[in-house]
Amino acid sequence: MVSEKKFPMTVSGKQKLEEELEYLKTVKRKEVVERIKIARSYGDLSENSEYDSAKEDQAFVEGKISSLESMIRNAVIITEDELNNDEVQLGKTVTFKEIPDGEEETYTIVGSAEANPLEGLISNDSPIAKGLIGRKKDDKVKILTPGGEMSVEILEIK
Secondary structure, eight states: OOOOOOOEEHHHHHHHHHHHHHHHHIIIIIHHHHHHHHHTTTTTTGGHHHHHHHHHHHHHHHHHHHHHHHHHHHHEEGGGGGGGGOOOOOOEEEEEEEEETEEEEEEEEEOOOOOGGGEEEETTTSSSHHHTTTOBBEEEEEETTEEEEEEEEEEEEO
């Protein structure tokens, strides 16, 4: 039997996934079923774009539900007491600046299931996180990104 992928995440990250799953199951699923019911009432399904659209939405919602259930079932919770305060790792917030004269940037490294770069949450699978993990404060690190190589200095780890 093939083991399923594990999804490292914080407690709050798992909670957000559970809330999204609950919304999809209790609200969104019902909305889509209602749209399908209304579209069926229009008659001939072979030329019914409303029906086709609603069925596509249903497939998307069901796929997302399945995906979230898998992530939650295979969640590996990262707790604060498991973390080493001296080095960058999953669950830590790191502030760094690009060398020589870049601005400070701060990110929290999280599992891919809860990553949201616009909120400062980067996946542990991202090039920046991979380059920072295991490093310590004041380390200077070269990171290979899709946009090229960047050099950073780690200013703070929390």
